[in-house]
Amino acid sequence: MLGGLALSAVVAPHANAASGLLQPLSVEPWTRMPGAPILDHPYGLPSPRESVVVRRAARAWPVPGAASSLTPLADLHGAITPNGLVYERHHAGVPDIDPDQHRLVIHGLVREPKLFTMEDLLRLPSESRVHFLECSGNTASEWKGPSGLPVQLTHGLLSCCEWTGVRLSTLLEAAGGLAANNGHAPRWILAEGADAAAMTRSLPLDRVLDRALVVYAQNGERLRPENGYPLRLLVPGFEGNTNVKWLRRLKLVDAPLETREETSKYTNLLADGRARQFVFEMDAKSVITRPSPGHKLTTHGYYPIVGLAWSGRGAIRQVEVSVDGGRSWQPARLDGTPGDRALTRFHTGWVWNGEPATILSRATDSTGYIQPTREALVAARGLNSNYHYNAIQQWRVDADGSVKNA
Amino acid sequence: MLGGLALSAVVAPHANAASGLLQPLSVEPWTRMPGAPILDHPYGLPSPRESVVVRRAARAWPVPGAASSLTPLADLHGAITPNGLVYERHHAGVPDIDPDQHRLVIHGLVREPKLFTMEDLLRLPSESRVHFLECSGNTASEWKGPSGLPVQLTHGLLSCCEWTGVRLSTLLEAAGGLAANNGHAPRWILAEGADAAAMTRSLPLDRVLDRALVVYAQNGERLRPENGYPLRLLVPGFEGNTNVKWLRRLKLVDAPLETREETSKYTNLLADGRARQFVFEMDAKSVITRPSPGHKLTTHGYYPIVGLAWSGRGAIRQVEVSVDGGRSWQPARLDGTPGDRALTRFHTGWVWNGEPATILSRATDSTGYIQPTREALVAARGLNSNYHYNAIQQWRVDADGSVKNA
Numbered sequence: 001m002l003g004g005l006a007l008s009a010v011v012a013p014h015a016n017a018a019s020g021l022l023q024p025l026s027v028e029p030w031t032r033m034p035g036a037p038i039l040d041h042p043y044g045l046p047s048p049r050e051s052v053v054v055r056r057a058a059r060a061w062p063v064p065g066a067a068s069s070l071t072p073l074a075d076l077h078g079a080i081t082p083n084g085l086v087y088e089r090h091h092a093g094v095p096d097i098d099p100d101q102h103r104l105v106i107h108g109l110v111r112e113p114k115l116f117t118m119e120d121l122l123r124l125p126s127e128s129r130v131h132f133l134e135c136s137g138n139t140a141s142e143w144k145g146p147s148g149l150p151v152q153l154t155h156g157l158l159s160c161c162e163w164t165g166v167r168l169s170t171l172l173e174a175a176g177g178l179a180a181n182n183g184h185a186p187r188w189i190l191a192e193g194a195d196a197a198a199m200t201r202s203l204p205l206d207r208v209l210d211r212a213l214v215v216y217a218q219n220g221e222r223l224r225p226e227n228g229y230p231l232r233l234l235v236p237g238f239e240g241n242t243n244v245k246w247l248r249r250l251k252l253v254d255a256p257l258e259t260r261e262e263t264s265k266y267t268n269l270l271a272d273g274r275a276r277q278f279v280f281e282m283d284a285k286s287v288i289t290r291p292s293p294g295h296k297l298t299t300h301g302y303y304p305i306v307g308l309a310w311s312g313r314g315a316i317r318q319v320e321v322s323v324d325g326g327r328s329w330q331p332a333r334l335d336g337t338p339g340d341r342a343l344t345r346f347h348t349g350w351v352w353n354g355e356p357a358t359i360l361s362r363a364t365d366s367t368g369y370i371q372p373t374r375e376a377l378v379a380a381r382g383l384n385s386n387y388h389y390n391a392i393q394q395w396r397v398d399a400d401g402s403v404k405n406a
Numbered sequence: 407m408l409g410g411l412a413l414s415a416v417v418a419p420h421a422n423a424a425s426g427l428l429q430p431l432s433v434e435p436w437t438r439m440p441g442a443p444i445l446d447h448p449y450g451l452p453s454p455r456e457s458v459v460v461r462r463a464a465r466a467w468p469v470p471g472a473a474s475s476l477t478p479l480a481d482l483h484g485a486i487t488p489n490g491l492v493y494e495r496h497h498a499g500v501p502d503i504d505p506d507q508h509r510l511v512i513h514g515l516v517r518e519p520k521l522f523t524m525e526d527l528l529r530l531p532s533e534s535r536v537h538f539l540e541c542s543g544n545t546a547s548e549w550k551g552p553s554g555l556p557v558q559l560t561h562g563l564l565s566c567c568e569w570t571g572v573r574l575s576t577l578l579e580a581a582g583g584l585a586a587n588n589g590h591a592p593r594w595i596l597a598e599g600a601d602a603a604a605m606t607r608s609l610p611l612d613r614v615l616d617r618a619l620v621v622y623a624q625n626g627e628r629l630r631p632e633n634g635y636p637l638r639l640l641v642p643g644f645e646g647n648t649n650v651k652w653l654r655r656l657k658l659v660d661a662p663l664e665t666r667e668e669t670s671k672y673t674n675l676l677a678d679g680r681a682r683q684f685v686f687e688m689d690a691k692s693v694i695t696r697p698s699p700g701h702k703l704t705t706h707g708y709y710p711i712v713g714l715a716w717s718g719r720g721a722i723r724q725v726e727v728s729v730d731g732g733r734s735w736q737p738a739r740l741d742g743t744p745g746d747r748a749l750t751r752f753h754t755g756w757v758w759n760g761e762p763a764t765i766l767s768r769a770t771d772s773t774g775y776i777q778p779t780r781e782a783l784v785a786a787r788g789l790n791s792n793y794h795y796n797a798i799q800q801w802r803v804d805a806d807g808s809v810k811n812a
Contacts, residue, residue: 025509025511025521025654025655028503028504028507028508028600030501030502030503030600030601030602030652031501031600031601031602031604031654032602033602034471034498034499034602035471035496035498035499035500035501035502035601035602036471036499036500036502036631037470037471037473037499037500038461038463038467038470038471038473038474038475038494038496038499038500038632039463039470039475041461041632042460042461042462042475043451043452043459043460043461043490043491044461044489044490044491044492044630044631044632045449045490045630046449046489046627046628046630047628047630047631047635047636049504049505049635050627050628053449053627053628054448054449055444055447055448055449055450056448057444057445061444064443064444064445065440065441065442065443065444067443067444068444069444069445069448075627076623076626076627077532077534077570077622077623077626077627078534078568078569078570078623078625078626079534079568079626080486080568080625080626081626082488082489082625082626082627083450083452083488084449084450084451084490084627085449085450085626085627086450088444090441090444092440092441093440093441093442093443093444094441094442094443094444095436095437095441096436096441096442096453097434097436098434098455099455101434102434103431105431115431119704122710123707123708123709123710124710125710125753125755126483126710126712126753127741127753128483128484128485128741128742128751129741129742162484162485162486163484164483164484194434194436194437195436195437195441196436196437196438196439196440196441198437216483217482217483217484219484219486219488219625220482220483220484220485220486220487220488220491221452221456221459221481221482221483221488221491222452222453222456222459224450224451224452224453225442225450225453226444226447226450229453229455230453246436248431248437249431298525301529302529303529304528304529304530304531304532306532335533335534335535336534336535337743345534347531347532347533349531
C-alpha cells in the first residue's frame, strides 16, 4: 500500500521503540465511510477533540460578573486569536444589547453633538487593522517571583484580532470638529460603556486621536457579546481597560474626569507610596508559549521554541531566546513583517540533551526599548504595582522533560 | 443627562424624521442590571442577534456529503474570515479523525520515506501566514450573465485565514531529500486526503515547493473538522481543491497521476472542445460586498463602498471602483499593505443621489494582470469552463435603493 517501499524505513523523525511508529499507513474507519454532511454546522465549532482549549478563570471571583477569563496561549498558534478564545475582563458581566436600540453619543467640546445608530456608523468610512489587547493586570501573578501557574493563567489576558470600525477622528469630523468653550479646550476624551458598571475612562486626546477606532467587528464578524457587542473603543497599545466595551458615549473635555477606574483602580502604586496614574501604553513584552508549563518533552532531540512578543509603543524589532538561563541569547525568527501594536509570533529551535534547562525570551520594540528582567522592573516600580508587569519570563525544564514556572 | 446640550442638536449625520433619531440617550435595560457571568461561555459564540450570519448552501445537493457551503461575505468586514464561517466544499462529508491515530506519510522519490504523527509534526519548525482559499468553482453562476444571486452565493466559496504549519520543503528534508530512481525524476507530488473520497491531486513540484505548507492551525487554533482537521495541505494561490484536507499522504512522482479530480473534474473545457488541465493559480478578482444584493440604500447621501480583492499570483496592487457602469473609475483605498495571496479589503465612498446606478470593481495584481470583463473572459474561454471565473462583477442599484445582481 505504500508503493513497495520497505516498511521499516517508514519511521518518524523522532521514532523510538516505545512510540509505536513503526507501523504502515492503515486505512482508518473515517476513510471507509462518508463523513458528516455540511448542513450540520452553518456556524462551525472546533473539533470536540479540542475541548480542553478554552478560556479559563484564574480564580473564583466573589461576584460572577466582575471577573476575567484567559486565552489558552499554550495551545494556540500564529498571531490571531480566534474570537471564541479572546480573553475577557468584565466589571458587571456581559450585557445583552439590542444593536437596533444601541446609540453612541459624541458631545462636550465639539461643534455639533451627534447621536449615532449602528446603521449610521456603518455608513461612515471604516478601516481594518490587526492589534493586540492586553489587560493591564496581565502577569500580575509574577511580581513576587514564579507563581507556578501555566502561561494561560500568567499571560492569557492577551489576545490579538483584526478589528474593523470608524476612526475617532472621523466621528469628530461628523460632530463638526472640536470646539473650545469658555476657556475650556478639548484635551481629553471620556469613554463610557453601556454595561451595568458604566465603565468610564479618560484618555488624552493628542495620544489617541491618530489611532483610536470605534469598532464593530473583530476577525471579520461583528464583535462578540463579551468583547463589546455591538460597539467598543479600540486604542491600539493602551491598557485593555481603556478600550471601553459596549461603548455608548464619548465626551470631549478639558481634563481627566478622575473616574473610579483611573483613581482607586488602574493606577500603579510605587514603593514610596506615590502612584503612577494614566499609564496607558503596555510596554514591550514576550513569552514562550511552547514549551511552557504543562507541556512535557518526551524524548531528547530537536524542539521548536515558539512564543509571542508585542509592544504598545510600536512594532516588535527583535526577539532573543536563551536556553541557558539568560547567559547567552540567540535571535529568533519572526513570522512575516511585525505589525504595529500587534502580536508577533517568534520561532527558534533547540536540541534538548536531557539536562535541566531554563528557557526565556526577551523582546525589543521599534523604539529600542528592551524588555527588562524582573529584578530591574521591581527596582524601578517596587512590589505594589499590581498593573503593567512586563518582565522577562522564564520556564524551567526538568531532567524528566516537565516544564515548570519555577 | 447629556451635559446640558440642546437635545435637538443631538442628531445623527443622516437623521430624518422617519428614523426616530431625535431622541436623547436613554439608560437601557442592559445598563440597569448586571450582565451574564463569564463561565457561561468558555468557548464563545456570536451574539444570537447575528444568527443570520451563517454559511449557506447554494442549492440542495443530491448527496449531503458531496456539497458546499458559502461564506456570508455581505455581512463580513476586514480580510480575516472567522473560523466558524470559512466556506466548505466536501466530496464525501466531514470525517471525524482521531489526531492521535492520524498519520502523514511522505514517500515515492525521496531518500528516506517517513511516517509522521501529529506530535512529530508539532516538533518541526513552523510558520504562520495569511492566505485566501478559493474554490475553483467560485462564481460559476455568472458565466452566462447575472444570476440574480446575492454575493454569498456568487462569491462565497472564498475565505482567508492565518494558517500555521510546516513547510513542504522541511518535510522533504526530514525525508532525506528528493531522490531520482531508475530514470524517474521527482517532478510532481501527489497529495491524498483521509476522507472517504480519498481526494487526490497531482501538483508540479517546482511551483509548490517554495510556498506549500502542511498546516494544522487556522486563525490561531487547530483546524476545524470541516477545514481538514487535523492536517491539510495549503498551496497559497492554487485552486481550493488542491489544498487537500485531512492530508494523509504525499508521494513524490515524476508525472501527474491523472486522478479523477484532475481529469473528469477540475479541468476547464474550452469552446473548441479542448480542455485546460492543471490550471492551478486563481487569477486576480474582486467583488463589492457592501452594498451588494439584499442590501438596501435607505436615504440619499454618502455610502461607503467596500469589497474584497485577491490574486493567486501575488499581492493586490490596485482596486478601482466605478459607480457609472464602468465609464469612469476611481482608485480605492486598501487596508494596510496588501499581503501575498491574501484577501485585501478595499474602500471607497459614494454620494447616492437617488438615481439608478451600476457599481463595479476591478482588481490589478502585482504581476500587472487586470481583472477582465465578462465579455473578454468568455471570448477567451467560451462558456463551457465551469471553473476559474474571475470577471468584473457589477451590481445594479435601483431608484428605490434596492441592490440587485442584474
